[in-house]
Amino acid sequence: MTAQIIDGKVFAATVREKVAGHVARLRDDHGLTPGLAVVLVGEDPASQVYVRSKGKQTVEVGMASFEHTLDAATPQAELLALIQRLNADPAVHGILVQLPLPGHIDEELVINAIDPAKDVDGFHILNVGRLSTGQKSMVPCTPLGCLMMLRDHLGSLSGLNAVVIGRSNIVGKPMAQLLLRESCTVTIAHSRTKDIADVVRRADIVVAAVGRTQMVPGDWIKPGATVIDVGINRIDAPEKGEGKTRLVGDVDFDSAVQVAGAITPVPGGVGPMTIACLLANTVTACCRANG
């Protein structure tokens, strides 16, 4: 038996439709337009692609998009001054500073300079603390997208064994918090975990977020488990022609699909959900800011 494929593109389109509906009601009933400011420092090609995509989708759902592209050599003080202006701007409800930042800039300082109410990434230390203590917070977009797909596929997650592979602040740790909030029994596995295969084999839910090409083979997966692959790794694809590449996840899809109950593909799984959740968080921030 092969796994059900969880189609992130279709799911994300549904989320965007709901967001567009909320945006239309905010405009018609309250005269409000949610606004998202995205700040990009430098010319990292992958970041440029993400930022363009974010701007395009923001406009498509009827929100206002404010893009700020700064030179890679921009002094930290200048970036902080921009954040202060965006914090004070009533037309801006969400602020996202694209990571990674150039080496001369203190990422933590910059993230914590964002007004927590406008922190649609959920990376501000106040939002991290609120999430981990079960208070109302902004929830990081990628783990939020993963949770929405898990809930849609499984219904209640209560009592299930979940393993999160990877302990990053952006995905692994907030993902574990969200699963705990759903009453899962949560294990965080990482590079120092002993017998990681055994840990993964016990899991009803596997969220792989390590950024290591196809590191989870099918024979680590418990039959029928739900597998969410957050990895986006570019590998050579000589079969497509000389110099060609393709994207693969942290899970070896071809073997895992034979064992899992459901699995997200790469590309077309978690990726599209991240931006959809960013738009949803911006609407949430706008609603909270206006009572």
Ligand code: GUN
């Ligand atoms: N870079 C890679 N993923 C993210 C994300 O979710 N938010 C921000 N701000 N930067 C990123």
